[in-house]
Amino acid sequence: MKTIYRRPYWIPKSALIVITLIALGALLLVEQSPRKIREPHHDDMLAAARLARQMGARVKTARLARGLEINPRFDPTESGLIGIWMSPVTSVYGNLAAKQSSINPDFAGLVLKLLRQAGVHKGDVVAVGLSGSFPALNIAVEAALATLEVKPVIIAAITGSQWGGNIPDFSWLDMEAVLFKEQLIPFRSIAASIGGKDECPRGVDPGPGRCSGHAQGQER
Helix, strand or coil: CCCCCCCCCCCCCCHHHHHHHHHHHHHHHHHHHHCCCCCCHHHHHHHHHHHHHHHHHHHHHHHCCCCCCCCCCCCCCCCCCCCCCCCCCCCECCHHHHHHHHHCCCCHHHHHHHHHCCCCCCHHHHHEEEECHHHHHHHHHHCCCCCHHHHEEEEECCCEECCCCEECCCHHHHHHHHHCCCCCCCCCCCCEEEECHCCCCCCCCCCCCCCCCCCCCCCC
């Protein structure tokens, strides 16, 4: 049987050893001389992340105070920002892993960075649409907005997809109300939509004939 890989006979072992040593030396040089790049809005990004962490903790406290248990099987970090599998206010199907991945307050820093790159500054008016499906990301967005001290005009959904803000009596709007009451954010949604694909959620009847024959879609 012939080997797939073999050492070319015309390259001496001594040359291979020298090349290996050079490569290892270069690797050590790079590891020992890291280049630190500071983001232009580093301090604001950190402030937004800290605020998001504080907001998440307050939502968790409010949830427990209402007797709504946190299941560590579905919410390993016990953040309190993971909903339930199905409820009357569940809009569409949802992915649990996606909801778990969203629970990171550093997303607030990313949102702030993107807003800065888009040219948003203190005092600007910003239109915001919030889904009830990702409460943790909503917190990240509002933390970034509050840190930038902008004037958001927010419309949010009252329903959420599976594992999102789909707990009856503790939807995203309920969470936002807690954060506003605790003065962690100086604003709140000015209006709400039903949610779901084309305002036709799975668990809510939006009105006679409104969604008849409507094919309900996947989470987006």
